[in-house]
Amino acid sequence: MSASSESTQGHxxxxxxxxxxxxxxxxxxTALTVSLSYVDVGAVLGRLVGGxxxxxxNIVAGLIVAVLKASLVVWIFMHQDHEEGANRFILGFSVALxxxxxxxxxxxxxxxxxxxxxxxxxxxxxx
Amino acid sequence: MSDQQHHAELAPSFHAERRNLRAMGxxxxxxxxxxxxxxxxxAYIVARSASIEPINHPLDKVLGALNTVVLITSSLTMALAVxxxxxxxxxxxxxxxxxxxxxxxxxxxxxxxEYHAHFAEGVYPSSDIFHGFYFMLTGFHGxxxxxxxxxxxxxWYRNRRGDFDEHYCDxxxxxxxxxxxxxxxxxxxxxxxxxx
Numbered sequence: 635m636s637a638s639s640e641s642t643q644g645h646x647x648x649x650x651x652x653x654x655x656x657x658x659x660x661x662x663x664t665a666l667t668v669s670l671s672y673v674d675v676g677a678v679l680g681r682l683v684g685g686x687x688x689x690x691x692n693i694v695a696g697l698i699v700a701v702l703k704a705s706l707v708v709w710i711f712m713h714q715d716h717e718e719g720a721n722r723f724i725l726g727f728s729v730a731l732x733x734x735x736x737x738x739x740x741x742x743x744x745x746x747x748x749x750x751x752x753x754x755x756x757x758x759x760x761x
Numbered sequence: 762m763s764d765q766q767h768h769a770e771l772a773p774s775f776h777a778e779r780r781n782l783r784a785m786g787x788x789x790x791x792x793x794x795x796x797x798x799x800x801x802x803x804a805y806i807v808a809r810s811a812s813i814e815p816i817n818h819p820l821d822k823v824l825g826a827l828n829t830v831v832l833i834t835s836s837l838t839m840a841l842a843v844x845x846x847x848x849x850x851x852x853x854x855x856x857x858x859x860x861x862x863x864x865x866x867x868x869x870x871x872x873x874x875e876y877h878a879h880f881a882e883g884v885y886p887s888s889d890i891f892h893g894f895y896f897m898l899t900g901f902h903g904x905x906x907x908x909x910x911x912x913x914x915x916x917w918y919r920n921r922r923g924d925f926d927e928h929y930c931d932x933x934x935x936x937x938x939x940x941x942x943x944x945x946x947x948x949x950x951x952x953x954x955x956x957x
Contacts, residue, residue, distance in 0.1 A: 657837045737801045
């Protein structure tokens with residue numbers, strides 16, 4: 635087995651230990667995200683650092699844990715830690731496009747959200 | 762000359778080049794899959810933020826968490842199948858592929874029980890906005906699981922037949938990339954639908 639093929643393929647019989655670590659970490663993070671769903675993260679943050687956070691804090695906390703889990707899967711299980719530059723670029727570009735799509739959407743859903751909730755408030759108030 | 766002898770005679774750099782080109786094709790496919798699910802997640806985000814009806818999280822968190830553990834475990838067995846096939850260990854590769862298949866089937870069985878419970882309660886995709894998205898997102902994800910199971914079955918058969926060795930196991934590695942992607946989608950679907 636030549637050095638060049640090892641560097642791109644990880645063909646060498648390397649240790650399986652990283653898989654066990656990642657698997658354990660994924661289980662722990664799953665337990666964490668389920669536990670977080672029973673906690674009002676916004677209220678905890680308010681007590682710790684002040685301010686009002688609302689349900690958004692739970693959503694952000696849940697997404698952070700999901701991104702952590704996804705990174706572990708992509709990096710270790712999908713071997714992006716020693717993937718070719720071009721293949722890394724494809725993944726990076728897809729994720730960037732996804733982020734751009736959500737950013738573009740935010741102009742719509744931030745406005746829609748405030749609008750529909752204002753209308754709902756007016757309906758409840760009987761105006 | 763058998764395929765196996767043929768592969769063994771080729772220069773190692775040839776195997777690396779062929780593998781890298783196949784990986785590029787797979788990553789491009791997964792890139793298009795990312796955009797496919799981005800569209801549905803985007804629509805879900807808009808619907809959630811604009812919806813007047815509050816979402817009361819009608820789904821069973823325990824079953825969702827169970828299925829998360831099942832898929833994570835199947836990702837582990839898939840990673841092991843790829844690692845064993847690169848070592849040329851045909852027997853362990855076959856066992857790891859079978860394990861992945863069994864866990865995939867278990868995921869679908871749990872999902873089937875959930876769907877059955879919804880229908881028994883008279884909850885359908887048309888019931889409300891949330892369930893429309895729930896059935897669409899989990900439905901497309903479930904189709905991806907079924908597609909993966911078909912690939913895994915073919916790989917198991919080909920591995921048993923002796924198509925793969927340490928020089929040539931690209932199909933197992935590429936199916937592995939796809940299978941991990943199916944796990945990735947669920948890693949975001951579970952909190953988005955069951956928890957948040």
